Amino acid sequence: MDSRSVKNKKAFLIAAPASGSGKTTIARGMMAMLALKGYHVQPFKCGPDYIDTKFHETVCGHPSINLDTFMTTPDHVRELFAHYGADADFCIVEGMMGLFDGYDRDCGSSAEIARILDIPVVLVVDAKSAAYSTAALLQGFLNFRKDVRFAGVIFNKVGSPKHVSILRQVCEDLGVPCLGCLLKDEELEQDSRYLGLDFSIIPQSFYLSQLLWKNLDREELLRQTVSTEETPGSHGGNPKFTPSKQRVLMAQNFESFSFFYRENVKRFSSVAFFDPEKDVPDFSGIDLLYLPGGYPEKHAEALTGNEACRKAIKDFVEQGGRVVAECGGMMYLCNNIMTDEGDYPMCGVLPYTITARQADRKLSLGYRRFELDGKEYRGHEFHYTQFYRGEGQDVRGEKMESAVQVFDAKGEPVDTPVLRYKNVLASYTHLYDISQFCV
Numbered sequence: 034m035d036s037r038s039v040k041n042k043k044a045f046l047i048a049a050p051a052s053g054s055g056k057t058t059i060a061r062g063m064m065a066m067l068a069l070k071g072y073h074v075q076p077f078k079c080g081p082d083y084i085d086t087k088f089h090e091t092v093c094g095h096p097s098i099n100l101d102t103f104m105t106t107p108d109h110v111r112e113l114f115a116h117y118g119a120d121a122d123f124c125i126v127e128g129m130m131g132l133f134d135g136y137d138r139d140c141g142s143s144a145e146i147a148r149i150l151d152i153p154v155v156l157v158v159d160a161k162s163a164a165y166s167t168a169a170l171l172q173g174f175l176n177f178r179k180d181v182r183f184a185g186v187i188f189n190k191v192g193s194p195k196h197v198s199i200l201r202q203v204c205e206d207l208g209v210p211c212l213g214c215l216l217k218d219e220e221l222e223q224d225s226r227y228l229g230l231d232f233s234i235i236p237q238s239f240y241l242s243q244l245l246w247k248n249l250d251r252e253e254l255l256r257q258t259v260s261t262e263e264t265p266g267s268h269g270g271n272p273k274f275t276p277s278k279q280r281v282l283m284a285q286n287f288e289s290f291s292f293f294y295r296e297n298v299k300r301f302s303s304v305a306f307f308d309p310e311k312d313v314p315d316f317s318g319i320d321l322l323y324l325p326g327g328y329p330e331k332h333a334e335a336l337t338g339n340e341a342c343r344k345a346i347k348d349f350v351e352q353g354g355r356v357v358a359e360c361g362g363m364m365y366l367c368n369n370i371m372t373d374e375g376d377y378p379m380c381g382v383l384p385y386t387i388t389a390r391q392a393d394r395k396l397s398l399g400y401r402r403f404e405l406d407g408k409e410y411r412g413h414e415f416h417y418t419q420f421y422r423g424e425g426q427d428v429r430g431e432k433m434e435s436a437v438q439v440f441d442a443k444g445e446p447v448d449t450p451v452l453r454y455k456n457v458l459a460s461y462t463h464l465y466d467i468s469q470f471c472v
Contacts, residue, residue, distance in 0.1 A: 042121060043258040044152045045184050046079070048128035048143045050174060054159040055189035057085055059215075060127040062241035063249075065092040067123050069242050075121035077114065079143045080129035081400070081413035083292040083326070083463065089127070092238050096295050100126065100150075103141045103400050103442055104294075104411045104465040107149045113296075114150055124152075132156065132174065132181075136400055136442035144181050153184035153258055155212060160200055161190035168203045175209060184257035185210035187249070190217045210257055213249040277301050279320040279471040284309050289332045290361060292463060293325035300468040309342050309365065310335040314349075321355045321471055322346070324362025326463055330389035330418060333370050333377035343380045350382050355456040357467045360416055363452065363459040371421060383452055383459060388421040395419055400442035401462040403451055408472075412464040414449055 047063070049056040060076075068074045076089035076097035081104060089097035098117050100110045118124040128143030132154065135142035147154050156174060160167060167188075175183060186209055188200045197214045204211035280303040284290040289310060298304050301321075307314045310332055316322070329336055336343070346366075350356060358366050366382040372389045394417040402411045435450035439462070452459040458470050 042118065042124065043255060044118070044124035044126070044150070045155050045254075045258045046126040046128055046143060046147045046150075046152055047155045047157060048132040048147075049157045049159070050170060051131045051159075054157050055215075056128060056157045057088065058241065059155075059157045059187055059189065059245075060085075060125060061088045061092055061238065062245045064089060064125055065238040066242035066245045066249075067125075068093050069239070072122040073120060074123045074125060075118045077117070077124065077126040078129070079126060079146045080141070081415075081463070082129060083294070085127060087291070098295055100146050101141070101465070102145060102149070103136055104413070110146065110149050126150070126152070128154075133177065139178075141442070144178060147182075148180050153182040155184050155254070156186045158186055158188050159190050160188040160196065160214075161192065161217065164196065164199045165203060167200060168207060171203065171207055171209065175207060183209055185212035185250075185253065187212050188214045191215060192217060210250070210253050212254055212257075213245070215244065215248055218244070277468045277471055279303075279468070280318055281305070281321045281323055282307065282314055282316065282319045283323040284325065284362065284365075286310055286327065286332070288328045289336065290325050290327040290329070290365075292327050292360065293323075294463070294465050296465065297323070297325075297467050300466065307342075309346075310339055313339075313341045314345055316345070316349050316354060319354070321357065321467075322349060323467065324356065324358040324365055326360030326362060329361045329365050329379075330370050330372055330387075333372055333375075333389075336365065336379065337377040343378075346380050347382055350380075350455060350457055353456055355471065356382075356458070357464070357470055358457065358459040359412075359463045360414075360461050363461060364418065366457065366459055370418075382457065383454060386421040387418050389418045393419055393421070397449070397461065399447070401439050401447065401449055401460075402442075403437045403439045403462075405437050405451065405458070408469045410462075410464050410466070410469065412462040414462045416461055 047056050047060045064074050064076055074093045076093050077100050078086050078097050080101055086097035098113055100113060102110060133139040133142050133144050139145055186204055191197055191214045200214055201211050277300055279301055281301045282305050285306045286308050364370055364387045366380050367385045367387050368381050369376055369378050370387045370389055373391055396417055398415050401414050402409060436453040437451050439447050439449045439451060441447050449461055
């Protein structure tokens with residue numbers, strides 16, 4: 034496969050029967066394989082994830098875009114796909130969780146995204162503990178929904194050449210293309226850290242791309258994928274919103290403040306950046322300070338050390354400055370962050386202590402929505418740090434006072450607080466559209 038063999042844009046979604054099957058590894062490797070061969074690969078990610086997108090951006094050289102039907106709409110998903118993929122040779126969408134796993138049955142699932150975009154699915158199957166029984170699993174996935182098309186199957190963590198032979202026989206019997214088999218390889222194992230995979234170093238991307246180039250049936254993949262020149266409902270135009278004229282100053286650091294949705298930035302006509310670990314922000318002419326999420330607890334010492342930045346932000350707030358702070362950004366606005374290494378002063382805007390100590394870590398996860406000043410906000414929450422209540426007490430403690438009631442995707446109330454102080458909007462929720470707060 035070379036550049037002459039791709040006459041039209043190709044698009045497909047990489048999914049799996051369940052989390053942990055290796056779809057992130059395969060997706061990243063396939064993106065790297067094609068990008069290293071000179072193709073323009075546009076990455077996308079199903080759902081609200083803001084960590085896997087970092088893998089994609091690293092290997093493709095440009096941002097990965099979230100496609101989500103809880104935080105947005107099907108039309109918006111189509112518009113994003115057409116806009117960002119307009120000049121691409123390949124549009125590769127990485128799925129989330131299992132193929133049909135959504136926030137309500139298969140609503141919001143990878144399968145729904147594939148149906149909306151009318152693109153085929155490449156199913157990544159973890160084959161380490163099964164041989165011909167894999168046929169029953171595949172039979173179910175292939176026939177569960179007739180409106181989901183499959184380009185083929187990639188088997189991961191295969192044990193031996195004999196195992197490969199059995200798995201290929203499975204595909205022959207079911208009439209689905211076997212696009213490749215990857216043998217178990219310790220080089221492809223990825224350690225977990227905090228919210229997910231460690232995206233700061235990706236040493237095996239080149240190795241993985243070479244492995245896929247050798248083991249993937251590339252020509253069959255091209256035959257099974259389709260041109261997206263006529264993606265239903267879209268013609269490559271910009272997503273339908275009017276950019277805000279507000280001037281935004283945004284905190285950005287590779288780990289401390291890096292989790293945000295690309296469309297939040299695109300919605301503003303003017304965005305400047307600063308690094309809270311090193312810079313002192315200039316708020317002249319600024320309408321909004323945006324503090325996105327990240328791992329500030331991993332860089333607490335550096336953030337504490339930049340006292341001038343912390344003071345400038347507090348002064349901006351006290352003088353009536355407008356601020357949106359999400360998750361790590363909210364933590365930075367609090368009095369201090371406690372880690373196993375010590376207690377670190379932060380901006381002191383919000384009168385709370387955040388604990389990131391290992392013993393206090395508790396997972397909070399899920400879609401969130403709330404109404405504020407007559408506007409609906411939607412987003413996603415995913416963190417282990419908590420508000421600290423004192424020694425010997427549950428770190429969650431009593432329900433914190435919230436400016437509004439927050440609900441999950443099914444409309445059930447949750448105890449995630451939305452904090453308001455002067456013109457500050459702060460929460461653990463990563464919001465998809467922060468421009469509403471400026472109107």
